[in-house]
Amino acid sequence: MENLTANLYLLWPEFLLAGLAFVVLTADFFLPAERKNYLALVSILGLAALIIFTTAFLLNRNAALYGGLILIDRFSLLFKVTFLGLGILMVWSSADFVKRYLSHPGEYYAMVLFSILGMVVMASAGELLTAYIGLELLSFSLYVLVSHAREDLKSNEAGTKYILLGAFASALLLYGISMVYGVVVQVGIPAPTTFEAIATYVARVNSLPVSFLVGMALIIAGLGFKVAAVPFHMWTPDVYEGAPLPVTAYLAVGSKVAAFALILRLFAQAFLPAIEEWQTIIAILAAATMVLGNLVALAQRNIKRLLAYSSIGQVGYLLMGIAALSASASNALILHLVGYGVTNLAAFVAVIAFYNATGKDEVADFAGLADRNPFIAMALTVSLFSLAGLPIFAGFITKFYLFLAAAQADMLWLTGIAVFASLISLYYYLIVIRQMYVEEAQVKTPLSLSWVTGGLLGLLTLGTVLIGVYPKPLVDVIQTATKAILP
Amino acid sequence: MITLVHVQVLSAGLFCIGLYGVLARRNAVLVLLAIELMLNAVNVNLVGIAAFVDHSKFLGQIIAVFVITVAAAEVGLALAIILRLYRNKGTTNVDQLNLMKW
């Protein structure tokens, strides 16, 4: 077993991340109440250091640890960095919330860090069980985070719904894994749950057996739950609404990006040879997701629910990338993930900023925001336009790329539906924008914006624009990541 | 002779009974118990496959160990959350969880 542990050092980033989480968790016990906000700083600095370390450390390393359980490649590196960065943003965006409501921020931040560990595992997993464990780690942290507002009935309710359905989904997923395992193992491929083995199997048989299909359907259901694909999406609006706002943001971005990282790798490295067989299914799911998400978003009055449905719609676009899986689609998918992440975070941070100042989260409450705080209004507008896919913002180029990839895979019909769906999305984004700019405010007092949140908002807005104006560097990086999973 | 089909059909039975429990019960704790049934079904499946067709013989069992671990943790956390809900709302019936809908 020498060879198995020989390159354990490649997991330094994960270990350090776990260590950071423990530090934050325990430091909470020793810090006096007024110093607890240092924890956020520690987390952010730690994560930042980790980003630098990880990048430098893993930049040119490729390895498959433990017979393919954990894959160290550019793909996982990209996502590791992304998740770490996301962690920084998450901690940053939570700062005001934590300061105001929590007496033990260490637990909160530790949960965030643990969840990032889960994401990292998901993105680098090359095997179903490992991926599952990573997924559960993420989910558990999120269950806790969602229920973090303990005395808030909505938070309780959201937590209950989330964990019940989450557990149900993981049961489905596990059953699916077991069935896939049962099929693949029969042909005598070693380590039958690794993606590589599955791919070998799929490439070898000319027709997938029904039990494999059922297993895969269940896996799709389990992962579909995680990314909120229709019809596995129904928890999303309720949980988004009930969760504390920074957590909602995190849910909308973090868990989705991580799940897509997993899905992308799974489909690219395991299921790709049978793309003919599942393409249509995923395409239909994608179509249903984007249409339903955007349609129902039309009917929302609460900004969190609205953004929840909007993010469901976005998932539909992302699924297109899976349905059209190819190097180009993978590039597009990752690009859209990043662009969507930044944009959606910007939107949520804007909402957080608003919520922190007013304690309200109905769309109608945004009336006159442009007068009360033009910066928040501007940032929210930018992010909404970006979500709608308008230039010069990130959403334009990322969506363009994604739709292009779908078109390249001869799925122009899906592109057509996507285009229709994004038209619908524009409508409800405009309704929000209208509230901010056109309607008169009931209360006209200017809203304060802490520099912490304001700075973050500015950063994210800038990012949204930058990606939209000059995506080339990002695309170059993404291409190397794609090469890792789709040589 | 026990065959894999026997085991897998049993597993399917457990799974579907669990599924029924999830879909038909209105109490959160009962739903949780039903999910445990489904997870057990998974394990039966895994162990059966490991026993019958896996040359290494133990991968299924390894997975099952993890599943049990996760399941246990899940029950603990879920009960904590349900308890918190009960304390605040005075009920554990899921059909009273309707603060948020539509």
Add this chain to the structure above:
Amino acid sequence: MTPLVLFYIAGAFALGGAVGVVGTRNVVHAALFLLVALMGVAGIYLLLFAEFLALVQVLLYGGAIIIVVLFALMLTRLQEFSSGVMENKQWPIAALVSLGAFILISVAVARSQGGAITDRAGPGVLLLGESLFTQWAIPFEVASVLLLVALIGAIVIARSGEGEP
């Protein structure tokens, strides 16, 4: 007593317990039925040469989980659970769907396994343990973090409020 008969007996316990879990109107009974089902499953493990798992099943599930569940039930008022209809409105559909799913999975399983495979054997606990701590070390460690998260989470959530929302 052929293994098949034993299998049927264990299976009957498992399924019967399971039906009890989803059928009874009393929550405590449901928990106890679950115990029955778990024991049945443990029996099947034994039949399938998974001694270690059977042990874990009995100890962890039979012991820990059921205790936790009952403990939780005690913390809430029991009458809450022991009275009234325990099914929601969609139970007929649920039954249909479950039945359909059962048929679907069974057919799928039956179709893909062409004939009985009888080559059965089990790994030793030793091999299992070694594998768990070498090849599966990373998932194992992640799982341990996961348990920690669950633990902290449970504490954080269950802890009574200190003026926090």
Add this chain to the structure above:
Amino acid sequence: MELAWLAPALNFAAFGVVSLFGKYLPGKGSFLSILAIFGGFILFGVVLADYLGQKEDTLSFSRTWVELGVARITWGMIIDPLSVIMLGIVSFVALLVQVYSLGYMAGQERFGWYFAAHSLFVAAMLTLVLADNLILLYIAWELVGLGSYLLIGFWYERPSAAEAAKKAFVTTRIGDVGLLIGILMLFKATGTFEMAGVFAAVEAGHVAPGALTWATILIFAGAMGKSAQFPLHVWLPDAMEGPTPVSALIHAATMVAAGVFLVARAFPLFEAAPDARMVVAVIGLITAGMGATMALVMTDLKRVLAYSTVSHLGFMMLALGAGSVPAAIFHLLAHAFSKALLFLGAGSVMHAMHDETDIRKMGGLRKKMPITALTFTIGALSLAGIPPLSGFFSKDEMLLAVFDGLSPAFLVLALVIVLFSALYMARLLFTVFYGASSPEAEHAHESPSVMTLPLIILAAGAAVVGFLALEVGGYEGFGNFITSGHHGFEVNLLLTVAAVVLALVGFGLGYAIYVRKALSTQALMGQFGWVHKLLVNKYYMDHAYQWAIDRIVLVFASFIGAFDRIVVNDMGVNGTAETVKRSGFRIRYLESGMVYNYALAMALGAAAVALFWWLVIPRIG
């Protein structure tokens, strides 16, 4: 005569300068306009002299206007007898009218603007007559319409003036549609807009007869609009809302004659399309008849003159339809002088009567304003066709043409119209200037000399231009001049006598009725009540148009408007949007808030995926 283009150019320049800077100039820039038109008149002299010396049609200039792909539109100005004559008429009458206007319009608000618009009109009119090219002709044609519009609407504060201006523009525009379509059809057939080229192609028979007939009729439609031919004549009487000098210039002497000019200009087409020529004749006859009869009953001084103009224009068209360009153009010339004179005279009367135009309130003005009365009488007699005034000659020529070219029925009707012409002229003349002085006329006085001088000059013209028809010495007569020697002066004695007799009878009748009161107008009205009513109501044409506009055009427009809003917008656009939105609101209720519903959806979803996969997707094996 290469300088002929300067004539319109000068006036365009005057328009530009006066309209923009008029208010900073002495006399509001009026002198510039007058200088410009005077320049035009001088140029006429130069051109005429040159032409008489040279006797050759020439292009004044020619340049490319637009060149696109294979097509090229050039334009230029042509000097031939027709354009020389028109140049003369236009510049001469315009000059006199502008001078007259100095007095008539004195003290008016927007005095400068009046002259600017005048210059614009004159410039356009000169371009029109000089154009060698159908497009340039059309351009000028439209600009002439614009000038007319601006001048009719000069007193735009009056609703009637605004309305009349609009009516004039719109009505003529309807004819212009035909004109443009005709031009474009000819272009399609011949590939050129050059008139010479088009005519050559037509004469060579390159144009299919059907297309040619239609194109020609459509071109005539343009002429119908501008020359107030039935059924597009309705705008002309209303156009009298403009200042009287404008009526004299535009709505008597020049613009309305443009239609006649156009037909004359395009006559090779009409020669090649006999059916179209017949149409011209019939329309001309109808117009002449309607105009004359309506002129009999109108009580507004200017309207009588307007209907008289309509009638005379119809006559000219009739002559053209009969095939005689010289007759028509000669009458155009004679009519221009006479009618301009009459209008200016009328203006003088109104000036004296404080803008009163109802002839029933006038009478005996002969004594108050002798010059006006005298000149007016000359004009009236001329138009009535009393020898030896110019109208006599021209009318005689026209009747002769009708006699030669058309069936006797036309001639008979034409003679009846001659009688009516004399009658209504007599009525006007006697009612206004003779008989008892009316109370309103008590304070009338003669107009200033800046107004009477043009009257006198015009009267002289009206009296003598008729003699141009005669061949005297080296001068070969008008007909020969205009046709380059193909049409000498002819007389059919019988016809001449008949016409003169009829004219005299008409005048005599008028004298009997309106001076001697031998016949009671009341009695006549009683006897022919319905005729009178029909005539007073202008054959109900205005009513018909009004009805058509109100009931058809506007209803159609509001139907389209409502259709657009209700069907296309509210149902089509908003409806679609609403449907999408509603479906969103419906689907949202799936999200019931119940965990087990959510779980069911997931289970069903997973099952559906599996089943779809298994059953629907075609699989190998």
Add this chain to the structure above:
Amino acid sequence: MNDWLLFLLVAVPLVGGIALMFFPSRNYPLIRGYSAAVAGVSALLSVSIFFAYDYTAAGFQFTNSFQWLPVLGIQYSLGVDGISVLMVLLTGIVFITGVLISWNIEHRPKDFFVHYLLLVAGVYGVFVSQDLFFFFFFYELAVVPMYLLIAVWGSSTDFKTFLRTKEYGALKLMLYLVAGSLLVWVGILAVYVAGQGDSFAFSDLVSREFTPGFQRFFFPFFMVGFGVLAGLWPFHTWSPDGHVAAPTAVSMVHAGVLMKLGAYGILRSMELLPEGARDWMPALIGLGTVNVIYGAASAMSQKDLKYVVGYSSVSHMGYVLMGIATLDALGVGGAVLQMFSHGVMTALFFAVVGVIYHNAHTRDIDVLQGLAKRVSVTTALFVIAGLTSLGLPGLSGFVAELLVFIGLFRTYPILGAIGVIGAAITAVYILRLLAKVFFGPISERWQHLHDASPVESVAAGALATVLIAVGMLPSYFVRVINSGVLPFLERLTGA
């Protein structure tokens, strides 16, 4: 230097707009002056580009190119030909006059001008982009600021039978335009994929072979998609409603330039899919004819000045579409000139209507009466616009329409005749409008109406001057257009 002209053309308003965000909000003179300076520079650039364009050489000039996303074959490449250079000029003219007309905006002028500058940057971008991606990019960019420009600075109007709020107008306009652009998007993707999938450059794509079936199927995506923006019937209703709601400068840019973007897009896509385009031209010409008549008839029934002008735009765009669809040098050339002419004309219309609305606070035709007596400059300008609209010779509209008509008569004479009739209907409603609003006795209410301010007069006067200049001396313009249209037709008809 010449290479950078187009780059600057787009960059000046874009960077100018972004920079303006950081100006102090309250310093109105600074904001106005700055915007006018940006607009002035950009107008100067467009004028100099127009006159520097060498029509004898034809083809694309001032070309310049930057790699942007090589993976997809996207480059930021710029260039103008005889058609687009005219559109650039149009944009420059309308841009600067729009800024001047908006001189007195008092509600958040900074934000207004920021949006306005970005809008114009997008428009410029479309006209100079030689890359399908950037074409689309700028196309959408031009749409983005529209919503707020209308919803915030627009006006709601209560017609007796129905209400048109600015929010409605803005929303509808935005959704409609985006819907159109999305259709185009699908088309672009299809073309890209079918054309080897390695480049978005026009120059590359036109050399790719597309099967006739493909062309026939996908051309309507472009035709209808761009057609929406061009006001193609029955997708036109956003236009009048949008104009009614929009503030003056936006209406000007919008009707003046943005609608031309649609027609321009159709032209460009025809080059891309020539065979498909040929097959669809009868449909386009038919719809164009409906546009002309339907728009004119609708305009006649309107009671609001802006509605009249809005529907008249629908009607006039019909000529553009008809002209394009003739595939005849004269028809297409006329259509391009009409795009320019209508752009300037309708900008003038909206400018004047804006002035009237600003001073009278109403646009109701039944209420306004006899204004000429008080506001002579406004009246004169409106009359000039009106006369251009009805195709009076000497003004630019005539030349353009004449060319279109000639083109039509060479190809579809019957429709040509209908087109001419449409021009007469235009005359009817324009003249009715003039008679009602400006002429007749002035009512007591308007005795003290203000005339256009000097700035407004200069702006609108400049537009009027352009109309007259082009009407009098169209030859230079036509030569430039010619240099663009001939290669276009060569490509399209193989002639």
